[in-house]
Amino acid sequence: MSDDPPLSGDDLVRVLGTLANPHRIRVIAALAQERAYVSRLARDLGISRALLQVHLRKLTAAGLVSAQLELSEDGKAMKYYEVKPFVLRLTPDSIADAARTLTPPDTIDPHEAER
Amino acid sequence: MSDDPPLSGDDLVRVLGTLANPHRIRVIAALAQERAYVSRLARDLGISRALLQVHLRKLTAAGLVSAQLELSEDGKAMKYYEVKPFVLRLTPDSIADAARTLTPPDTIDPHEAER
């Protein structure tokens, strides 16, 4: 319904960077429909498991998806992923707000550089 | 107030990729306050003009800022940039919608590869 608590500038950049990828967009789209385990998801999306793993790791790191390990009826370990519900509203103003909490770039003043 | 018309999947990825950068976040934040010309903006942000140019080009390409060339009172050419107002709402569902309009990955089926 309403927006999530505003992210810090750094987190926002991280989340946006995570979403800015076609594979990861598709992963979220697939998981928004229903949770799935890695191998199944890889088949559905038509990509390798190794590649999917990497993208899932990034999505998890950004807090956009979560996983839980479960045992299937026939005893196999299955790692199920699902999307975390989120609402992100981006406008010039909201971005300006986030900019205030960005970690400052390493200002390397030549005079101070000798430290 | 309300949201902008939904972007295509590819455009969304482009826009997100553009926003996923601290420099560009700061540029938008600065321009959200007031329009500025390149050299001034570079001084304010403490980055080189060349670097800023690159980021402004990306922001322009993504449709997030726009520029107009103006002549200052003393006859110098000044390129003023300003933010385009935009509202982007990101949720798992909105992303799932965008995913449908992504250009499909080059599926290189070995059987068809000989074309």
Add this chain to the structure above:
DNA sequence: TGCACATGCAAAGAGAAGTTAGCGGGTCAA
């Protein structure tokens, strides 16, 4: 003329991100 200010672009290096290939582990059923 020379300096200060404005604009632009391109080459090249460094670093980050994406992708593949190959290896390891496990359970179950034939």
Add this chain to the structure above:
DNA sequence: TTGACCCGCTAACTTCTCTTTGCATGTGCA
């Protein structure tokens, strides 16, 4: 025991992105 599933990892390659450096353009003013 073999094959079909499930999970994971890393090394190495390629590709993309960021950033700096350097050069070229223009105006106005001392």
